[in-house]
Amino acid sequence: MDDINRPTWEDVAHRYGRKIYNFAYRLTGNPDDAADLVQEVLLRVRKGLERYEPGSFEGWLWRITRNAFLDDIRREKRRPTSPLPEGDHGHLGSSPSPDEVLAAVRLSDDVQSALLKLPYDFREAVVLCDVVGLTYDEIAEATDIPVGTVRSRIHRGRKMLREMLTWPL
């Protein structure tokens, strides 16, 4: 990729920062860990952009993100089962009623808690698909597993989630 087309790490921060943050937040349930991960990813992007070869930029970025996250887990910095903090209450739509807000918050909390109970491989596949919005091919590239395995993990992850969620859908 030539210098003209290569994004800067600041471009990456503006374009993908929120997605990376949400990915990390849904995997950890912890806003501080999510913020740490975003900074770590941007540091790695800054160092790695010079060596980035033309290809799927998103695949490259999400591989970096995933590796940064797993490295953190290996260093035992994260506590994936920590309770959901307050603050996950934004962007619930325009002018919802108080009941709707409460229901949505409860729903969100329940789903987040269930996500944190999923085995990591399934949680990662579900979050990349349903929170980040990657295709199966992009998930396969980011996680370095076959597409068939991606499909299986997403399906099993959703099934496990459904079994954990106690309220009627």
Added chain:
Amino acid sequence: MAAVTPDPDRFAVLSAYLDGELDDGELDEVIALLSEDPEAVAEFRRIRDTKRVLRALPVVEPPGWLLDVEHYGDRLSAYLDGELPTEEVTSIVHHLTTCRVCREELHDLDRSRIAVRALPGLDVPRFVAPPEPRPAASPEPERRRHRLRPRPIAAATIGLVAVLALLSILSPGASDPTITMSDLEARHIARVSIEPGFSVLPASVEAVDP
């Protein structure tokens, strides 16, 4: 007789269908499942509802300092050189307390700056810059008349030597391209430009660095 464990991927094609990720020919399989197998229909509804709930999770806004700020990439050099107005210095220092990426960029810039400033001085060959002549007892007009004009030659030679020295440092084939900071500092020609105890970051910023 041992119970048969159901295949956990039995209805994976239904998830793929909901995600628009079917392979060729799988649509027929989905249609057949949903038209003939009540269990598949129930599973389809469960997966669809779970996916709907996941997709409806609210977007979590990162803290403002993380992304909704201006980074200072191209102004960090000017910051290092003390070439920014006070108010901008203040905002950069504040930004550096939280932004690890800008802190790292600043350190890299500072290392480059020090390396360039620490380039060693060159010993100019005697024939380029001969020592000051001692006061002669009597001028020798005849010899001066045949002397070459030294200034243009000296300038050209210094330039050539500087280019050769730079190439020898940058050349990948050089016998020992490694330059250590201690080596540079030992031959420091511009050491005076780096104040003793100079730190690119204020103490408060260094303190929060893990």
